[in-house]
Amino acid sequence: MKKFTGVSDVENLQEIIKKALQIKKDPLSETEKGKGKTIGLVFLNSSLRTRLSSQIAAQNLGLNVLTLNAAQEAWNLEFADGAIMNGDTVEHIKDAIEVLNQYCDIIAVRCFAGMKSKEDDVNESILSQFEKHAKVPVISLESATRHPLQSLADCITITENWTEERKPKVVLTWAPHIKPIAHAVGNSFAEWMQEMEVDFVIANPAGYDLDRNFTKDVEVIHDQEEALKDADFIYVKNWSSFDEYAAMPEVKDSWMLTNEKLSVTNNAKVMHCLPVRRNVELSDEVMDGKNSIIYEQAKNRIFSAQAVFSEILDGLDSQ
Amino acid sequence: MKKFTGVSDVENLQEIIKKALQIKKDPLSETEKGKGKTIGLVFLNSSLRTRLSSQIAAQNLGLNVLTLNAAQEAWNLEFADGAIMNGDTVEHIKDAIEVLNQYCDIIAVRCFAGMKSKEDDVNESILSQFEKHAKVPVISLESATRHPLQSLADCITITENWTEERKPKVVLTWAPHIKPIAHAVGNSFAEWMQEMEVDFVIANPAGYDLDRNFTKDVEVIHDQEEALKDADFIYVKNWSSFDEYAAMPEVKDSWMLTNEKLSVTNNAKVMHCLPVRRNVELSDEVMDGKNSIIYEQAKNRIFSAQAVFSEILDGLDSQ
Amino acid sequence: MKKFTGVSDVENLQEIIKKALQIKKDPLSETEKGKGKTIGLVFLNSSLRTRLSSQIAAQNLGLNVLTLNAAQEAWNLEFADGAIMNGDTVEHIKDAIEVLNQYCDIIAVRCFAGMKSKEDDVNESILSQFEKHAKVPVISLESATRHPLQSLADCITITENWTEERKPKVVLTWAPHIKPIAHAVGNSFAEWMQEMEVDFVIANPAGYDLDRNFTKDVEVIHDQEEALKDADFIYVKNWSSFDEYAAMPEVKDSWMLTNEKLSVTNNAKVMHCLPVRRNVELSDEVMDGKNSIIYEQAKNRIFSAQAVFSEILDGLDSQ
Known part of the structure; x- marks a missing residue:
């Protein structure tokens, strides 16, 4: 290399x-x-x-x-x-x-x-x-x-945590934040997922679509619950608007990941690159719950x- | 461990x-x-x-x-x-x-x-x-x-510097400062001295008694000269008030350690965890004098x- | 040593x-x-x-x-x-x-x-x-x-880059800056050059002579072009006034090293200790040109x- x-x-x-x-x-x-x-x-x-x-x-x-x-x-x-x-x-x-x-x-x-x-x-x-x-x-x-070192660690983590024959469904879901955050982790995860044997979708509010140079033809869904349905892995990450660069258009729905939202998934594993803002991006119950593989993901770095x-x-x- | x-x-x-x-x-x-x-x-x-x-x-x-x-x-x-x-x-x-x-x-x-x-x-x-x-x-x-790593170094230093059969007299004496300083070194030294074969007393002005959870039954004397009498080791350290937490009640007497004050001791060795405020906590003459074992103490860290x-x-x- | x-x-x-x-x-x-x-x-x-x-x-x-x-x-x-x-x-x-x-x-x-x-x-x-x-x-x-570690690296660099029998001409030339800069590199280079088998001169504007305790009898020339003539090595460095300590007396001529100025030299190698303010101390064309041995000089550190x-x-x- x-x-x-x-x-x-x-x-x-x-x-x-x-x-x-x-x-x-x-x-x-x-x-x-x-x-x-x-x-x-x-x-x-x-x-x-x-x-x-x-x-x-x-x-x-x-x-x-x-x-x-x-x-x-x-x-x-x-x-x-x-x-x-x-x-x-x-x-x-x-x-x-x-x-x-x-x-x-x-x-x-x-x-x-x-x-x-x-x-x-x-x-x-x-x-x-x-x-x-x-x-x-x-x-x-x-x-x-x-x-990219994060994305490779993410691929390692998904590989380790998936034993079924079928492709897992992986959802990259936008999460709330209080400041304009960069797109690097989102872009990168999208690129790497397209190289993996997974079904990959992105969930984010309208106005928050990532740069299509990275997401290519990946399906982008503006309804979080719909996107999370039957998910096997959920990757939680905030980013600011790309189109209206670094802006934070208002989001009326609640996008913080909670245990309740996990109920529509296939008992999905939850991932985050860290640092995470608890009870803003995701709830304490998710972070500390049995579905989180976030610390293992950090180890894989x-x-x-x-x-x-x-x-x-x-x-x-x-x- | x-x-x-x-x-x-x-x-x-x-x-x-x-x-x-x-x-x-x-x-x-x-x-x-x-x-x-x-x-x-x-x-x-x-x-x-x-x-x-x-x-x-x-x-x-x-x-x-x-x-x-x-x-x-x-x-x-x-x-x-x-x-x-x-x-x-x-x-x-x-x-x-x-x-x-x-x-x-x-x-x-x-x-x-x-x-x-x-x-x-x-x-x-x-x-x-x-x-x-x-x-x-x-x-x-x-x-x-x-x-505790400081306190263990302190115990090492006292052990090295004591060859007599009798127990040494060790005095932890409060020293002046210009800002409210934490109690950690004082508390800790007090705890460890209670585990050592020493006669241990604490000298500090009224209003500056350390937390009794650490000092237990150790004698606390509010008159520095009385406390220093016949001391073999003097440990100099500032701390702020514990009772009126982080306050600095006025102290009228001079508590800075000087060579003159050493005269009532048993040619006491002087210790300090460093950093020290010279000519506030102790005088240059003490710091640079033959009684100081402060740098050796630092080495023992x-x-x-x-x-x-x-x-x-x-x-x-x-x- | x-x-x-x-x-x-x-x-x-x-x-x-x-x-x-x-x-x-x-x-x-x-x-x-x-x-x-x-x-x-x-x-x-x-x-x-x-x-x-x-x-x-x-x-x-x-x-x-x-x-x-x-x-x-x-x-x-x-x-x-x-x-x-x-x-x-x-x-x-x-x-x-x-x-x-x-x-x-x-x-x-x-x-x-x-x-x-x-x-x-x-x-x-x-x-x-x-x-x-x-x-x-x-x-x-x-x-x-x-x-001195810089000066030794400078001596190494000059030694490596000189194969002729005759002594090289080495010019330390003052360069413009926007803030008062210390004399250490200039002083030190002057001292070490006096120990080397080189012809050494210093060029700086009037009012910017270095401390004679370092430059001793070295010729100091207040006209940059005259000093640079036939130079084999040019060392570019700013310093503030020594006499009127840390002042920056006005300099009317342009002292920034450019390719044009190199034309009077013996295809001189250009040196600088870094960091350098491009297009203030020397021009991009000099920094990135074939005469610069500045990165090799950095390696020699x-x-x-x-x-x-x-x-x-x-x-x-x-x-």
């Missing part, structure tokens, strides 16, 4: 899921693989699961880890090409990337959507600079439009990352 | 002090013990000694270390059970803990008293969530009411942590 | 450059050298290159690394001797250093000039406390007046640090 910023970087999804599940059984089976190599984990935004699971995955592979909280520990970054840097920004992102090229064998970066300019976010104004200037493999730790790092290391060796 | 949040978790205090002193002689005697295991160090508050000594101790045991500065690096945490999270908090502490359960073999946490609600602090509103939700051993890196981590690892293996 | 805060700590400059270049060829040749030893990297200021290159260098030597972002992670530090600490400062720098003595075999510290008091900065008010109180070797990660850490470890063993 030469980079990992989306599902299109995965040659064979079933193979990498299988690999991740093998790693889960024996996380220390490749402790020499990364010896003498360095991964840089660059955080332009907050992180708990991604930060910790990436470190564990790297350590399990024997990689040296350099963690950089760019905003707090380094310099205020400039992102505009050709900028005359006579303002608040001290270092151009492309120079930071070129330096990371010198120091790292792999660069992983978290760069959320700014939620101010639709164009900047859709065009991945930050990740694209990493993809352009990095001379080593780039791994996304969540970018403006995608969160380790094996998602480790499978990807391992394949990236294979790609380095084959150069 | 299954957890370490106070002296009651120590089966045999003399044994663990002995173990720590052995580690001090040979810190790298157990470098394989923690191999393949991970300790998460979660800081909800500032830390210098605890942060560094815990990392060294973990490294000496071959443990992987994940350090999380929760406030700066992760998400704003909610602590209230049942909260409708439609405000500033992004992730519930119990979800963060459940995720740490997935990532760590041991969770160590620093969670100071908020000094706003006596009830919250006395009930350990944060640590109690870790004790409730953690599925792996929990180690306190200082909580609202106790600082390594061996305190390493002895505890080692026993916790023993507990993991015996499961 | 017993400490490393300036060129005077280097016994033989050509030898250490040679050592660094050997390390560059085989960075993992001494992975056992630092085993069981700990380096503390203390940052009182922002850092990208220094932070990452020091960590890599330490890891390559098998050293344990403790990184402390003092301001964010620990306590607000007091620097004044004899201070009555009844204000905002919580811990005296000398106590922090004494504790680091207990925890580290080597202490490395970044402590920029405050740019408020010329006297404090010239006297290295912070680094001097480390030099005074540290009981283990001290390494500067840039102090008020010098940046690893080998500069590793050579120094290695010699410091030699010094520890010989005690």
